[in-house]
Every structure is written in structure tokens, then in C-alpha cells.
Amino acid sequence: MPQWVDACATDDVEPEDVIRFDHGGQTYAVYRSPDDYWFCTDGLCSHEQVHLADGLVMGDVIECPKHNGRFDYRTGAPKRAPVCVALRTYPARAEAGRVLVELP
């Protein structure tokens, strides 16, 4: 049963940045877009299991810190080699200064 989980405070993440969030033995990446929308994907790159939260957010894209593979964090779609496999995405929203993500 999916449930909304408190991931972090909105102030914890600057616009156009990302933060790591661990929950239930899984790791996630929570993004704040330049226009202040919130998104959430799997936390590990689908190429070699590196934490995406150490990477760089550029517009709608997260670049992985290991081999510079890129994903569109809104859809999880791979955008640049060496990543080929999409990330799973999860609904996210801000509410009263907190960021909530809906996890399975």
C-alpha cells in the first residue's frame, strides 16, 4: 500500500539541487527543480549503483557523479550514456515546509 512519507524540510534543498533520502532499507533522491517543483527517483544510478544525490542537477536533468550519465528526474528516463535503464520515479510534494514522497 503506497504511503506518503516525510523526506526532508523544504529548506534542506536549494532550488536546482538534490538530496539523499533513505527509507525502509531503500535509498531515494529528492529533487527541487529550478521552478520549485519537487520530484523523487530511485537514489542509485541504474548504471553502477552510485548515489545520485552526489551528482549535479541542471534544469530537468540529474548528472551522475561517477560517469556523467544523465537522467530526466521528472520521468526517470535515461538521457546520456552510459546510463541506458530508466530510474523509477515517485510522486513528491511540499506541504507546510516539509517534502513528502509517496513510496510503495
Added chain:
Amino acid sequence: MGKRDYNLLGEDARRAVESGLAAAAWYHTEVPRKVMKDLMQRSDQPAIRDTILLYGGMIVFAALGIALWPHVWSAPFWLAYGVLYGSASDSRWHECGHGTAFRTGWMNDVVYQIASFMIMRNAATWRWSHARHHTNTYIVGRDPEIAIMRPPAFLKLIGSFIGIPEVLQFVPRMIYNAVIGVHPEEKTFVPESEWPKVVRVARVHLAIHAATVALAVWMQSILPLMVIGLPRMYGAWHHVMTGLLQHGGLADNVVDHRLNSRTVMMNPVSRFIYWNMNYHVEHHMFPMVPYHALPRLHEAIRHDLPAPNRSIAAAFREMWPALRRQLASEDYVLHRELPPTARPYRLDFHTAALGTAAA
């Protein structure tokens, strides 16, 4: 450790996977997120400036070389053109392959394709081999880009200064890729979805080189080859000189780039040709940081790194005797002191890989 097996399908490759070394987490110096975010920022401006300088310089030097051909006075212009073609292309291939040189994606891709052609690497294959080099830097049997294997093959290394082994390897592989397809060894690191690209790139390279040779035969002159192809050989020396310093004489089978990579302070001309890859420990630790920000990254983390070599000559003075010692003892490596401010080396994984201790 004894005899090393560098084959990507060999015994050491299997052992690296089994021991967990191939998938181990690497050491990173702590850098505050805010600082790192700033260092990672992309910009088109420095790379556009450098690319205009590079291609502009190549056009001027080649034009003067052609105008003065075959007079001996054309030689200096060919030498300059050759270094830009056969050495600067290596660093452009590298930075644009990472996608960090320009902010704009297509600019990275265009310069990457041109540089791959000039340095004679299949643009599709080498993107993947370099990813593996970053995952498994100098892990024997896993890293396809180990420049100095042990024991060092000095004749081959010296031949590399004029590109002989690389060209001898490239030409048959280009023909193989163009005619037969992807080589079994390449299949270990290039995903299947990319195989058609490998073949396509090889065919384009083959067509251009074949046309150049045909023109040379028709003109009864090597002049076309002085412009396309041969500069990969007569201009290779600079990228080999700097490239050997990246990891030469240092440890293999470790997961701390401070142990297997070398930062060398260099003159501005070499840094332009090499696009700041002299900050090699920094680049490996944080491949997201573009070349133009590496001097700033160096300042931010130098307290945690061994002191850089002060010049190319000083680095060779350190590396060359170590390579000679590796002729007699393959396990010999340079072990450089860390400053008192640094966190200690992660030697435990290295020891485990040698099979002399539990992981």
C-alpha cells in the same frame, strides 16, 4: 601478487569480481555540498575559447605547413600542428567524453567525435572503456586503459611516443569493426544496444582514412597524410608524456585514487594541450568537475592529497626509476607520503586483492 593478467576475460578479472574489488566503494575527500556544487557548474565559455584557439591554431599551422611544403621550413609548423592533432585531441576526447567540457550537450558531442577521429579511437567503444577506467581505475583485468602494464614494456612505451603500437592496434580493429563487427573483448564493456554505433563509427573513420590514402596515391605525395592520419604519430609525444604520468609507477588494485593517480604541476602550454588533466587525482575523485574548475578543486582538497610533483621533469624523475624497478619486481610501487592533515590511505582493499589478508 606475482604475474598480472591484464586480459579483460582473464584470471585477474575474475578474481577482482570475486573479491569484491571490482564493485568496491572508492575513497573520496570530504567536500561540503555547497562547494562541490559550485565546482561542478558547467559553462560553455572556457571551452568555446579553447576550441577556437585549438582549431584556429590547427588551420594556421597546417596552412603554413602546406604552403612551405616540402621545404625544411615547413617542419616547425607540422610539429605544432601535429601536437594539436595528435595530443590535444586526446584531452578533448577525454573531457568531451565525460560531457563536462561544455555546458551545451551538442558541443561536447561534436568535439568528441572530431577528437576521437584524430586520436584514432572508436568514438562509441571508447566511451565505454573510459567508463570502466573510472569504475575500476588500475584494477588488473578490469581496467581496459592501463597504459603501463607490469612488468613495463619499455620498447612499447617508447614506441607510443610516435603512436606506433596504438596505430598498429587501431587500424586492424577499425577494419574488423567496419567489416565484421564488435570484437569479443569489446563486448565485455560495450552494451549490446551500442554495437551498431561501434560499426557505424568504424565505417566513417575507415572511409576518411581510405580517401586520404587514395588522394596521396593520386597526388604521388604524402602531403594529404601529413594533414590527416600521420599527425596522430608525429604529434603523439605530448599526450604520451603527460598520459604516462597519470598512473605510472603507482599502485594497482587499490580503491583510493591518491594511491594510483598522480597530480603534476605543469606549464601553461602543456596545460592547454592537456586541458588541466595534470590534476589527475582530483579528476578521478570527482569526474563531475569540469577541466576549467580543476585548479580550484585542487586548492579545495590538497590538504588530503600527497604533494603534487612540481613539474613534468620532476614527475618523470620520480616515475622512471620506479618503472625500472618494476622490471625486476612487479609488485614494487611508489608510496607517497600524505600530509598530516590528510585522512589515511585505504590500504585494506589492496592487501585483500593481493590475497595476503582477509578483506
